[in-house]
Amino acid sequence: MRGELRAFVCGLTEAQLTPPIIETINPPLWEAAHVAWFAEWWCVRDAYNTDSGDTRADRPSLWDGCDAFLNSNTIAHAARWSVPQLTRAATLDYLDRSLAATLERLDCAEPTDDALCPFRLAMFHEAMHLEAIAWCAQTLAWPMPAWVDGSAIARHAAPPTDGFVVQTRLLNVDTTATGFCFDNERNPPPPKPITTPLSSALVSNAQYAQFVESGAFEATVRAAHPRYWRRSSDGAWQQRRFDQWVALAPDEPVVHISALEAEAFAVHHGGRLPTEPELARWLTLPSPNGATAWHGAVWEWTLSDFAPYENFKPDRYREYSAPWFDGQHRVLRGASFATLNVMHHPNYRNFFQPQRGDVFAGFRVVDESAQN
Numbered sequence: 313m314r315g316e317l318r319a320f321v322c323g324l325t326e327a328q329l330t331p332p333i334i335e336t337i338n339p340p341l342w343e344a345a346h347v348a349w350f351a352e353w354w355c356v357r358d359a360y361n362t363d364s365g366d367t368r369a370d371r372p373s374l375w376d377g378c379d380a381f382l383n384s385n386t387i388a389h390a391a392r393w394s395v396p397q398l399t400r401a402a403t404l405d406y407l408d409r410s411l412a413a414t415l416e417r418l419d420c421a422e423p424t425d426d427a428l429c430p431f432r433l434a435m436f437h438e439a440m441h442l443e444a445i446a447w448c449a450q451t452l453a454w455p456m457p458a459w460v461d462g463s464a465i466a467r468h469a470a471p472p473t474d475g476f477v478v479q480t481r482l483l484n485v486d487t488t489a490t491g492f493c494f495d496n497e498r499n500p501p502p503p504k505p506i507t508t509p510l511s512s513a514l515v516s517n518a519q520y521a522q523f524v525e526s527g528a529f530e531a532t533v534r535a536a537h538p539r540y541w542r543r544s545s546d547g548a549w550q551q552r553r554f555d556q557w558v559a560l561a562p563d564e565p566v567v568h569i570s571a572l573e574a575e576a577f578a579v580h581h582g583g584r585l586p587t588e589p590e591l592a593r594w595l596t597l598p599s600p601n602g603a604t605a606w607h608g609a610v611w612e613w614t615l616s617d618f619a620p621y622e623n624f625k626p627d628r629y630r631e632y633s634a635p636w637f638d639g640q641h642r643v644l645r646g647a648s649f650a651t652l653n654v655m656h657h658p659n660y661r662n663f664f665q666p667q668r669g670d671v672f673a674g675f676r677v678v679d680e681s682a683q684n
């Protein structure tokens with residue numbers, strides 16, 4: 313992962329080093345250096361939580377003073393665009409030194425879940441930021457990052473078949489098992505039988521295009537078409553994938569749809585989005601061939617607000633979940649074609665505001681009229 317991030321930083325053009333200020337992305341040098349800071353903070357500097365609710369590290373950083381501009385909890389989003397210390401050379405140097413120091417500490421760590429927790433946290437944090445860089449690249453029409461497999465969305469479009477193995481995260485939702493999970497994923501409610509008929513297929517581009525062409529999209533969403541869509545000269549729909557305009561693939565799942573746009577479609581068809589428990593149960597149900605109903609192509613929106621499970625306790629990274637239990641964020645489950653394999657898993661809970669359509673999200677629909 314670090315090698316890919318390093319190569320990405322090396323390959324940035326001068327213009328890409330200073331992108332426009334957009335609330336949903338980070339400037340790339342800040343994002344890369346922040347990843348290195350996070351690993352050093354938890355794995356090398358032994359950061360700890362205090363009784364007063366903050367988090368500290370007593371050991372100094374390899375980059376003197378970098379807490380002031382790389383700690384995401386203390387630097388405002390807009391300020392990330394004006395950090396003069398963040399040159400390409402300084403960022404690359406810190407990426408390398410932080411990784412070397414982290415691996416040196418890992419070599420001495422006991423092989424226990426407790427001792428490995430900061431290293432796993434840093435690894436998954438880095439993977440999350442690599443996906444965030446991918447949606448930054450999509451937002452800004454940059455080339456597709458090298459670690460993203462653009463063909464994966466088509467491969468994942470159909471329901472999985474025998475031998476489809478994409479669950480690779482060391483997920484520990486069973487507290488007796490080994491591995492890692494984020495604090496908001498621990499202690500999930502016991503699964504209930506599904507009584508609602510949930511579509512086994514994600515809503516496709518063709519289905520969504522029909523909705524747009526019916527006029528119902530514009531009537532409810534107040535836009536002519538979804539983001540990153542346009543008509544070609546012959547009237548056919550095209551979709552922007554990173555820096556390329558391509559023909560809209562009818563059978564692929566629709567992507568870059570907000571929860572509000574997904575709901576507009578569902579309501580128009582007499583249905584609704586699934587709740588998180590419904591979707592969670594559905595995505596992990598084994599089919600007769602032993603695979604699950606999960607596609608893994610796009611994040612899947614739910615109706616549910618992001619909320620803690622029973623007995624929630626924040627982990628050491630206190631700001632990961634708890635600040636977002638605010639009723640303003642929806643749960644998405646699964647992962648997308650741009651999620652790194654290391655964390656591509658149907659139990660992954662993500663959370664975004666329902667108007668966000670820049671992330672790699674799609675949806676499926678519950679048809680309540682067919683309820684039995």
Ligand SMILES: [Fe+2]
Pocket residue numbers: 346350384437441
């Ligand atoms: Fe972060």
